[in-house]
Amino acid sequence: MRTERTHAWPTISAAEVRTLLLDSWVTDGRRGFFVDGAHSTANPPFSLYDTLWQLRLCQRCGQGTAGLSPASVQAWIGGALDGRMDSSGLPAIAQVEYAAQTLDLVGAPVDRQRVARTLDRLRRGGGYCTSVSAAQPDWGSTALAVRIQVQLGLPVPSQVVADAAQSLNSHAVAPASLAQVISLLQIAGELGTQLGGAVPAQTLAGLVHAADRTLSGARVDAAWLALNASLRRAAAQLAVTIAPVSPGSCTQLVDRDGSVTLPGQPAPDPQATFYSLELGCRGVRTPPLSAHSRAGWPNHNAVAGSVGASAAAMRVAREVRLDCLFANALQHQTREVWLPAMQHEASPRTVGTQIDQVNLRILAALIGEHLARDVDNALPAPAISESGEGTNDVAMLLDLINLAQSSPSPQRLTDAKAIVTAAVEGRGALPSLVCAAWLEVASQIFSDPNLHERAVAEARHLRIAPGLYAASRSTTAGAPDASEASLTASTIGTWIERPTTDVVRRWAEAGLCTEDRCAETAKDLERLDSMPMATLATVLASQRRAYGEIFPIAF
Amino acid sequence: MDTAYNRVKKLMRGKLLVWAKEVSAGVMTKSALSEQGSSDAANAPMNPQLDNNHWLHLRESSSITPPGGRTGEITANGESYLQVRFFQRNRATFTKNSSRVAWLGDSPFNADKVIHTDNWRVDAFPGAITISNAPDGSISEQPGDLQWQTEVENSWISQHSWDEVTFTTSAVLYRSRFNVTGAFQFGSSFFVVTARDSAST
Numbered sequence: 234m235r236t237e238r239t240h241a242w243p244t245i246s247a248a249e250v251r252t253l254l255l256d257s258w259v260t261d262g263r264r265g266f267f268v269d270g271a272h273s274t275a276n277p278p279f280s281l282y283d284t285l286w287q288l289r290l291c292q293r294c295g296q297g298t299a300g301l302s303p304a305s306v307q308a309w310i311g312g313a314l315d316g317r318m319d320s321s322g323l324p325a326i327a328q329v330e331y332a333a334q335t336l337d338l339v340g341a342p343v344d345r346q347r348v349a350r351t352l353d354r355l356r357r358g359g360g361y362c363t364s365v366s367a368a369q370p371d372w373g374s375t376a377l378a379v380r381i382q383v384q385l386g387l388p389v390p391s392q393v394v395a396d397a398a399q400s401l402n403s404h405a406v407a408p409a410s411l412a413q414v415i416s417l418l419q420i421a422g423e424l425g426t427q428l429g430g431a432v433p434a435q436t437l438a439g440l441v442h443a444a445d446r447t448l449s450g451a452r453v454d455a456a457w458l459a460l461n462a463s464l465r466r467a468a469a470q471l472a473v474t475i476a477p478v479s480p481g482s483c484t485q486l487v488d489r490d491g492s493v494t495l496p497g498q499p500a501p502d503p504q505a506t507f508y509s510l511e512l513g514c515r516g517v518r519t520p521p522l523s524a525h526s527r528a529g530w531p532n533h534n535a536v537a538g539s540v541g542a543s544a545a546a547m548r549v550a551r552e553v554r555l556d557c558l559f560a561n562a563l564q565h566q567t568r569e570v571w572l573p574a575m576q577h578e579a580s581p582r583t584v585g586t587q588i589d590q591v592n593l594r595i596l597a598a599l600i601g602e603h604l605a606r607d608v609d610n611a612l613p614a615p616a617i618s619e620s621g622e623g624t625n626d627v628a629m630l631l632d633l634i635n636l637a638q639s640s641p642s643p644q645r646l647t648d649a650k651a652i653v654t655a656a657v658e659g660r661g662a663l664p665s666l667v668c669a670a671w672l673e674v675a676s677q678i679f680s681d682p683n684l685h686e687r688a689v690a691e692a693r694h695l696r697i698a699p700g701l702y703a704a705s706r707s708t709t710a711g712a713p714d715a716s717e718a719s720l721t722a723s724t725i726g727t728w729i730e731r732p733t734t735d736v737v738r739r740w741a742e743a744g745l746c747t748e749d750r751c752a753e754t755a756k757d758l759e760r761l762d763s764m765p766m767a768t769l770a771t772v773l774a775s776q777r778r779a780y781g782e783i784f785p786i787a788f
Numbered sequence: 789m790d791t792a793y794n795r796v797k798k799l800m801r802g803k804l805l806v807w808a809k810e811v812s813a814g815v816m817t818k819s820a821l822s823e824q825g826s827s828d829a830a831n832a833p834m835n836p837q838l839d840n841n842h843w844l845h846l847r848e849s850s851s852i853t854p855p856g857g858r859t860g861e862i863t864a865n866g867e868s869y870l871q872v873r874f875f876q877r878n879r880a881t882f883t884k885n886s887s888r889v890a891w892l893g894d895s896p897f898n899a900d901k902v903i904h905t906d907n908w909r910v911d912a913f914p915g916a917i918t919i920s921n922a923p924d925g926s927i928s929e930q931p932g933d934l935q936w937q938t939e940v941e942n943s944w945i946s947q948h949s950w951d952e953v954t955f956t957t958s959a960v961l962y963r964s965r966f967n968v969t970g971a972f973q974f975g976s977s978f979f980v981v982t983a984r985d986s987a988s989t
Binding site for chain 2: 323
């Protein structure tokens with residue numbers, strides 16, 4: 234049960250920060266980037282599927298654990314042990330099995346009781362379901378459950394053993410039931426002597442050979458690979474000899490580069506490639522190791538957000554003097570991946586593309602002058618949009634940050650100042666912290682104290698207490714109250730007003746922070762189990778009271 | 789408040805179609821799905837002066853008969869019409885959401901299970917995000933993120949259809965994503981494929 238911790242504030246040690254940075258660092262040896270949420274168990278940035286199958290490929294090909302650290306994997310994989318990592322796309326039973334196998338492969342302990350509780354929830358009599366909402370148990374899920382129980386030394390319920398034995402004794406192999414039969418043979422292979430002679434050896438051998446004959450006449454595809462590999466493993470456990478798969482029978486699945494790619498997928502499928510290697514398909518080779526962190530292989534959503542995460546993480550890395558460790562690989566990533574992609578996608582101009590560019594500029598500036606100059610040359614800051622309308626405060630802010638981080642000509646500055654002046658004069662009455670932010674950025678670009686005063690005035694309308702602000706208001710009447718507190722607004726307000734107070738403590742009192750994290754709102758704090766790199770960078774700088782450094786960090 | 793009336797209304801407005809082979813034989817076949825191109829959705833009207841609307845097309849498996857003539861096995865695809873008004877970029881509505889994941893191989897003809905996950909996700913600056921009109925059974929594990937997962941037994945296809953999901957913030961929503969994932973069970977093995985598309989607004 235969650236305890237009331239509204240007055241505790243983040244106390245994150247330098248060691249914890251270093252651990253998080255290293256767990257979040259994804260690299261292929263040359264290039265690298267950071268991902269957000271490496272210690273989140275609810276929505277981690279790592280792919281359960283890729284991590285297990287890449288690890289199995291590594292193990293098979295003598296590459297060990299590819300540098301994965303047991304503690305780093307444990308930090309995110311726990312949700313799958315509970316069968317609650319829906320973001321993986323896998324059902325609960327597969328999540329548990331994948332997580333248990335992954336932990337085993339990297340040499341980390343598996344919480345047996347936690348797994349047992351999850352399996353209990355999935356059990357229906359003598360079988361197991363894919364998920365708690367499944368209508369009935371199936372032998373494939375039961376085979377996974379039994380494999381986990383045997384691996385962890387958990388007892389296999391006697392009803393499961395009895396039902397499997399009964400089914401094995403009565404099963405005939407037909408193409409439609411092939412997967413079920415192979416699953417039953419896997420259960421028999423895992424149970425070994427636990428079956429206690431309930432199924433005669435010749436029955437098991439007969440089923441193995443019948444399944445092999447059925448498979449040999451089937452069309453070769455991904456399911457064929459999986460079923461063949463499963464059958465051969467079960468046969469080996471049952472000491473039944475069957476002929477190996479002919480190397481030429483599955484060669485049509487192998488790509489020119491020696492891997493197996495599922496149709497329409499952008500990268501080789503590690504599971505299909507693993508099975509092809511195990512079965513000895515002609516032409517298949519171990520693919521080169523793809524980019525991963527010491528915690529696992531990243532998922533697509535994490536990669537999509539990696540520019541912003543990397544800009545923020547470099548600020549975090551500076552706090553613990555680790556930035557030099559990552560700069561070179563980030564420079565390669567910027568020049569070889571992100572910059573070409575952004576040049577390609579430069580139009581149409583949207584807030585999204587502006588944010589990508591701002592994040593890349595912030596990152597480049599942190600890495601070094603040369604890279605910052607190259608990014609500026611490749612992505613010249615666009616002219617400032619002529620609009621001061623409501624939601625376009627964000628566009629104005631991004632335009633001005635872009636301008637501040639580039640080397641504009643005197644004419645560009647003159648034009649920009651004219652647009653800013655017009656936008657200031659055209660401001661409505663409703664205050665906005667984003668507007669305050671662009672006023673402050675403009676005051677710095679044009680060295681204009683009047684604009685700073687306007688920014689301060691705007692921020693004061695939204696100040697709840699020193700260091701605590703609301704993002705905007707729909708009325709000019711009265712002052713905002715604590716329930717409207719926003720972490721982003723409080724960051725911007727603090728950056729503009731530079732209070733003397735300990736703002737992190739203030740944020741904690743307002744319910745925006747607890748011992749190990751902060752969130753945009755008090756409600757978000759209840760739901761999140763980690764904080765993004767940008768928030769961590771803000772908190773660390775704020776704890777040093779370096780309020781001039783807390784905006785902009787990354788978007 | 790999620791009253792009984794609202795729940796019934798939701799169920800009537802959105803519909804979940806899960807097609808078993810037997811049911812869908814007259815409606816959609818594997819070959820028909822494999823030949824399916826872009827829908828007429830791409831021709832829908834758009835007014836760039838007033839909106840930032842986009843069709844999101846998830847076509848990871850468009851080339852399901854790759855060079856070499858091997859039969860495509862697995863597909864995930866879908867579409868959604870994303871509506872973001874130019875002067876109201878605090879609200880993103882994914883409308884006409886449709887997605888399907890399918891096993892197109894024939895040995896076996898059906899997967900033991902098809903687990904189908906739709907994921908809608910938006911990024912905002914700054915501020916909190918609220919979600920409305922979410923499908924029953926969907927979950928939000930982090931702000932701006934919604935997952936809808938269903939599963940069907942002994943089938944080659946699963947299809948989702950949902951009229952609209954809306955994400956709202958007090959600030960600006962600047963990127964919207966729609967991902968569709970299919971996990972296909974064959975005995976004790978699972979294959980996973982994902983199709984994705986996104987739009988900056």
